[in-house]
Amino acid sequence: MKTWPVQDAKARFSELLDSCLKDGPQIVTRRGAEAAVLVPMQDWERLQRAARPSLKELLLSGEVRAELELPGRGRLRRREPRESL
Known part of the structure; x- marks a missing residue:
């Protein structure tokens, strides 16, 4: 990967x-520190798909998410039934 100072990139x-x-x-x-990466759209879309599991994958996985x-x-008591009028 080539590195571009922000001034040159602009x-x-x-x-x-x-x-x-x-x-x-x-x-x-920026000031010698890596600040951002410009990637082709195809790579970005592939990375986005790989980072997010589908709903089907989430439901079928045995992994706890939260x-x-x-x-x-x-611990809680039930209400007493009310008498009808």
Whole structure:
């Protein structure tokens, strides 16, 4: 991956975009630190699909996704039935 300082990325954006489409992801740096990555749309869509499981996959997986606090049983009393008029 090629690295582009933010000033060069701004000044030569068309070249940055062409490099991205031809050679793959391009890194943009700010003050020497990696700040962003420009990736081709096909790669981005593939990454998005891979990061999010489908509803079917979620329902079929045995993996716990969240801890739910369920109330204990038997602690609450039932209401007494009301007399009808």
